[in-house]
Amino acid sequence: xxxxxxxxxxxxxxxxxxxxxxxxxxxxxxxxxxxxxxxxxxxxxxxxxxxxxxxxxxxxxxxxxxxxxxxxxxxxxxxxxxxxxxxxxxxxxxxxxxxxxxxxxxxxxxxxxxxxxxxxxxxxxxxxxxxxxxxxxxxxxxxxxxxxxxxxxxxxxxxxxxxxxxxxxxxxxxxxxxxxxxxxxxxxxxxxxxxxxxxxxx
Amino acid sequence: xxxxxxxxxxxxxxxxxxxxxxxxxxxxxxxxxxxxxxxxxxxxxxxxxxxxxxxxxxxxxxxxxxxxxxxxxxxxxxxxxxxxxxxxxxxxxxxxxxxxxxxxxxxxxxxxxxxxxxxxxxxxxxxxxxxxxxxxxxxxxxxxxxxxxxxxxxxxxxxxxxxxxxxxxxxxxxxxxxxxxxxxxxxxxxxxxxxxxxxxxxxxxxxxxxxxxxxxxxxxxxxxxxxxxxxxxxxxxxxxxxxxxxxxxxxxxxxxxxxxxxxxxxxxxxxxxxxxxxxxxxxxxxxxxxxxxxxxxxxxxxxxxxxxxxxxxxxxxxxxxxxxxxxxxxxxxxxxxxxxxxxxxxxxxxxxxxxxxxxxxxxxxxxxxxxxxxxxxxxxxxxxxxxxxxxxxxxxxxxxxxxxxxxxxxxxxxxxxxxxxxxxxxxxxxxxxxxxxxxxxxxxxxxxxxxxxxxxxxxxxxxxxxxxxxxxxxxxxxxxxxxxxxxxxxxxxxxxxxxxxxxxxxxxxxxxxxxxxxxxxxxxxxxxxxxxxxxxxxxxxxxxxxxxxxxxxxxxxxxxxxxxxxxxxxxxxxxxxxxxx
Numbered sequence: 001x002x003x004x005x006x007x008x009x010x011x012x013x014x015x016x017x018x019x020x021x022x023x024x025x026x027x028x029x030x031x032x033x034x035x036x037x038x039x040x041x042x043x044x045x046x047x048x049x050x051x052x053x054x055x056x057x058x059x060x061x062x063x064x065x066x067x068x069x070x071x072x073x074x075x076x077x078x079x080x081x082x083x084x085x086x087x088x089x090x091x092x093x094x095x096x097x098x099x100x101x102x103x104x105x106x107x108x109x110x111x112x113x114x115x116x117x118x119x120x121x122x123x124x125x126x127x128x129x130x131x132x133x134x135x136x137x138x139x140x141x142x143x144x145x146x147x148x149x150x151x152x153x154x155x156x157x158x159x160x161x162x163x164x165x166x167x168x169x170x171x172x173x174x175x176x177x178x179x180x181x182x183x184x185x186x187x188x189x190x191x192x193x194x195x196x197x198x199x200x201x202x
Numbered sequence: 203x204x205x206x207x208x209x210x211x212x213x214x215x216x217x218x219x220x221x222x223x224x225x226x227x228x229x230x231x232x233x234x235x236x237x238x239x240x241x242x243x244x245x246x247x248x249x250x251x252x253x254x255x256x257x258x259x260x261x262x263x264x265x266x267x268x269x270x271x272x273x274x275x276x277x278x279x280x281x282x283x284x285x286x287x288x289x290x291x292x293x294x295x296x297x298x299x300x301x302x303x304x305x306x307x308x309x310x311x312x313x314x315x316x317x318x319x320x321x322x323x324x325x326x327x328x329x330x331x332x333x334x335x336x337x338x339x340x341x342x343x344x345x346x347x348x349x350x351x352x353x354x355x356x357x358x359x360x361x362x363x364x365x366x367x368x369x370x371x372x373x374x375x376x377x378x379x380x381x382x383x384x385x386x387x388x389x390x391x392x393x394x395x396x397x398x399x400x401x402x403x404x405x406x407x408x409x410x411x412x413x414x415x416x417x418x419x420x421x422x423x424x425x426x427x428x429x430x431x432x433x434x435x436x437x438x439x440x441x442x443x444x445x446x447x448x449x450x451x452x453x454x455x456x457x458x459x460x461x462x463x464x465x466x467x468x469x470x471x472x473x474x475x476x477x478x479x480x481x482x483x484x485x486x487x488x489x490x491x492x493x494x495x496x497x498x499x500x501x502x503x504x505x506x507x508x509x510x511x512x513x514x515x516x517x518x519x520x521x522x523x524x525x526x527x528x529x530x531x532x533x534x535x536x537x538x539x540x541x542x543x544x545x546x547x548x549x550x551x552x553x554x555x556x557x558x559x560x561x562x563x564x565x566x567x568x569x570x571x572x573x574x575x576x577x578x579x580x581x582x583x584x585x586x587x588x589x590x591x592x593x594x595x596x597x598x599x600x601x602x603x604x605x606x607x608x609x610x611x612x613x614x615x616x617x618x619x620x621x622x623x624x625x626x627x628x629x630x631x632x633x634x635x636x637x638x639x640x641x642x643x644x645x646x647x648x649x650x651x652x653x654x655x656x657x658x659x660x661x662x663x664x665x666x667x668x669x670x671x672x673x674x675x676x677x678x679x680x681x682x683x684x685x686x687x688x689x690x691x692x693x694x695x696x697x698x699x700x701x702x703x704x705x706x707x708x709x710x711x712x713x714x715x716x717x718x719x720x721x722x723x724x725x726x727x728x729x730x731x732x733x734x735x736x737x738x739x740x741x742x743x744x745x746x747x748x749x750x751x752x753x754x755x756x757x758x759x760x761x762x763x764x765x766x767x768x769x770x771x772x773x774x775x776x777x778x779x780x781x782x783x
Contacts, residue, residue: 003257014777053462076281076548076688079581079637082340083392087473087497090545104287104739109594129709129740 045149063104075125075195093173099181110173120152123181130181141181149184177184210235214243223248241268248685249273251707252290253733256761257298268307269333270299274314276755277661278686279492280338283713283753285739290314291751292339293323293764300327306334315339321346325353325473332384333359343368344393351377359387360575361416369395376401380408387414391440391471396420407432416440424452427459434462441471444498447597448478461485470494487511489540494519496545502556506531516572517541522558522579522652529562533569541575542566548633549606560587563783564582567594575600582613583640588622592629601626602637608689611641618642624649627657634681635660648670651678659684676700677703686711694721694748709757716750719743721776725756725775733759 086109089182093110106126114117120132120141130141141150152164156175164172164179204710217240220226230240246269249255261267268385274290292314299306306328316339323329331354336342344367350360375397378385385405390397399421406412412433417426421442444453456479460466466486475498490512495505496519505520507527515536517651522544524532532539544562548555554698560583567573573595583605592598612619619640627633627650629660640666650657651674658681666672673696675685685707693716704710704725719736722743724736736743761774 062237074689076278076283077608078546078604079281079661079663080546080549080579081280081338081364082282083366084545085549088499091598104285126739178270 082109085109093176095176095178097123097126097179097181099130100183100186101148102127104130108179110176115169116172123152125179150181151184152179153182154179184199207252210239210273213239213316213416214420215617217243222438225631237607245269247271248310251757251759252292252295253761253764254708254757254759255603257295257302258575259761261298261302265302267303269310270295270306270308271310271312272314273312274446276686276709277313277684278688278711278713279313283688283711285768285770288737288771289764289766289768291341291736291766292316293320296320296323305330307331308335310335310337311339312337313339315341316346317341318343318346318349321347325349328354328621330356331698332356335359335361335363337361337363337444338363338365340366344374348377351382355379355382356384357382358384360385361387361389361390365392366567367756369393373398374400375405378405381405383410385409385439386411388412389414389416389486390418391416393420394419399425403429403432411434412436414438414468415559417442417469419443419471421441423456423479427452427455430459430463434465435465437465438468438492439463439466439470440494441469441473444472444479445474445476446479448476453479453482454569456482457485464489466490468492468494470505472498472500472583475500477501480504481509484511488513489756490515492517495623496521496543499547501606502528510535512536514538519543519545521545521547522556522660523547524562525557525560526562526565527557529558530565531563537570538572539566540572542570542573543577545577545580546604546606549754554581564590564594567591572597574598577602577637578606579604579606581606582605582614583616583619583622585617585625586612587617587624588619592622592625596629597632598626599632600635601630601633602635602661603639604637608639609641610639618645620645620649625654627654632656635653635659638665639663643667644671644674645756647674650676654678655680657681659686659687662690663688664690666692673699682706683708685709687713687715689714695717698724698728699722699743701725704732704756705729705758707758709755711753711755713753715754717754719747719749719751720756722751723774730762730775731755731758731760734774735765735767736772736774737770738772743772743774747760 089111094107095110097108108119108122108126110119113122123132124132129144131144132141141146141152143150153161153173154164155161155178155181157177166170167175206676207382212237226240226244230237241263242265244264244604245267247260247264248271249260250273251272252272260340272292273297274292275284275288278284279288290313292311300323304327307330309324309331310333316336316523322341324334334357335352347367350357359471378401382405394724395419396755398418402421403546406415406429413436415429415433415438417440419442419738423442423444423446430439431573459485466568467489469483469486469490469492472495474607477500480500487508488511489516492513493509493515497595501523505524509515509518509528509532510772513535516538518532518536518541520543524544532542539562544558558580560580563578563580564587567590574597574686576598579676585605611617612622620643623638623642623646627636633654636654636657638651638661644667646664647670648659657679660675660679660682669692671690672692675682676696677700692712697717698721722736735755736751738751743751763775767773
């Protein structure tokens with residue numbers, strides 16, 4: 001009666017880790033760091049205005065005494081309760097995030113992110129079988145095992161399903177009711193990306 | 203006449219004076235008849251881990267219980283380390299108690315998933331239900347609360363401490379019938395949306411024994427005075443939002459209302475504070491013993507003015523806006539202070555935004571002779587400061603220090619903070635709880651293992667160098683019950699060498715450490731009375747055995763593997779090869 005288990009990362013994925021000493025036992029802890037390193041090396045064609053390029057990859061070695069990169073991305077540290085975090089902010093915007101085909105929903109507070117970049121990063125962490133790959137025209141979300149592509153979509157205040165990334169971040173936070181990563185094949189019929197956002201087709 | 207020939211009811215009467223669980227447990231071990239007598243007259247049980255025992259077992263042994271306290275998720279769930287759906291469901295307990303404890307009066311839950319169905323079952327089945335405390339719980343909505351309000355005729359206490367409550371539309375507060383006059387304590391501070399003020403007011407007016415009222419943010423300041431005038435007997439008050447247009451009539455009304463509350467000892471709330479309205483509470487300051495300003499974004503000068511008027515203060519929760527200067531004033535005024543918690547206003551910022559350093563804590567440790575419980579977020583620390591604090595306050599019982607940047611060394615010497623924490627455990631011989639931070643080697647764990655003999659709970663992050671660190675703690679800390687570790691280079695050796703120790707503890711949490719799946723399996727096989735649970739959301743951990751397990755939660759239990767594990771939790775016990783499908 002167990003729910004369908006999510007696909008796991010194939011071994012080759014560990015080769016994606018950047019700048020890590022090879023010793024076992026370190027990859028796990030720097031999983032978030034791995035992603036930061038990866039994201040940083042790719043040309044990101046995202047809408048975000050505040051690009052967090054403070055994300056550095058050299059801090060991944062656990063044995064060293066350097067501090068991890070951006071504190072906000074180390075889950076569980078500093079040990080401030082989620083309740084307190086949201087209370088301090090004054091407002092919070094929790095939305096459910098679903099991935100088509102995955103049995104687990106997650107809830108995220110959109111207010112703690114400042115850009116699409118950060119949100120997608122966080123989603124990568126939460127649904128660890130996905131990788132955000134960035135192509136020339138748009139970002140793609142890919143299931144590592146079977147290569148299935150997902151498109152991030154959201155339901156807005158009017159009940160319409162839109163593609164994530166088309167409106168300025170703050171507007172998105174304000175109008176988003178829930179997020180769904182849909183399989184690309186199912187996402188036909190959604191408003192296409194406005195041409196201005198794309199670089200010229202290859 | 204020997205003890206064993208004393209009549210049962212005499213023994214029962216004697217036992218009734220023994221309230222502590224530990225003592226009761228000892229009594230039950232004396233002999234069979236004492237075990238029997240004791241179990242029939244135990245009225246209160248505390249289950250620190252809801253998976254350690256089954257509800258049926260608990261009810262079978264203690265059939266006449268009136269008060270149950272349960273805890274669910276591990277503590278690190280507070281910091282988002284435990285994925286949603288992990289467990290901690292209270293429903294099986296409630297279903298069992300509906301039949302087994304029909305006269306149950308009190309239920310206190312912490313970090314559990316509570317559904318509306320559970321709340322409705324309580325309301326329907328427990329005719330004498332009086333006290334419901336849901337601390338850091340989730341999974342329920344105001345529909346469930348409506349059922350409690352409507353059907354629990356003798357409700358005395360409803361406390362939703364920092365729980366996550368869904369609020370579909372509907373006015374649950376007005377479901378308290380007019381005949382309900384028994385409320386003593388109501389804490390709805392965590393509710394996000396408005397409650398009907400008129401329903402609230404009517405409730406307050408008809409409950410003359412109301413001592414505790416913690417409002418939620420949605421209750422406007424202009425209405426607070428009105429409420430206070432209806433309940434001048436309040437001992438504990440949590441305000442709603444503490445801001446309003448600056449108008450003298452609102453102020454004088456509020457100040458007048460507060461001055462009528464002669465019994466007020468505890469204040470909290472203060473959301474969105476407008477400093478100009480703070481003086482409205484000055485009239486009650488002289489009697490205050492507890493002040494929770496941890497959501498109040500007010501600066502040091504206003505905090506100093508407030509705190510300087512509270513000489514009887516025993517417990518202060520505050521943001522780091524208080525700064526060293528505010529803590530100095532605290533140390534000068536509040537000689538009765540037992541507990542101090544300083545929370546970070548900007549925990550994710552890279553730079554300090556306030557002038558709060560180790561000095562503030564040192565000053566409080568010097569000026570407050572009764573200080574025994576500390577939670578302190580700061581950005582720098584020194585061994586000297588820690589040694590001073592330790593020597594000043596050897597009676598410290600809880601010491602939780604969080605230096606925000608992981609692995610921050612002593613800012614003066616750039617050394618690890620081993621010596622400083624070592625001094626804490628050496629001087630504070632009654633220390634029960636400790637949280638470490640900063641740059642720490644295996645040395646600090648050696649100190650802890652050597653000296654911290656009364657330590658019950660230890661929290662560690664980004665510390666240590668090798669398995670020796672973990673080994674020191676597991677082999678040396680005789681009283682250890684809970685150990686939680688994140689991001690430390692602790693692996694298989696220490697864990698396997700101290701397997702037996704784990705059965706003497708409530709639980710062990712390790713995440714982002716270096717424990718292999720093999721070791722987990724071995725441990726699970728060796729120790730049938732432990733549940734060794736591996737949490738891994740990306741797939742079966744044995745499919746990548748070369749990688750360390752991401753999250754590990756080990757706890758002792760008498761009921762074997764739990765049956766409600768989600769797909770991302772694996773119990774690696776002896777039959778781990780058989781996966782239930």
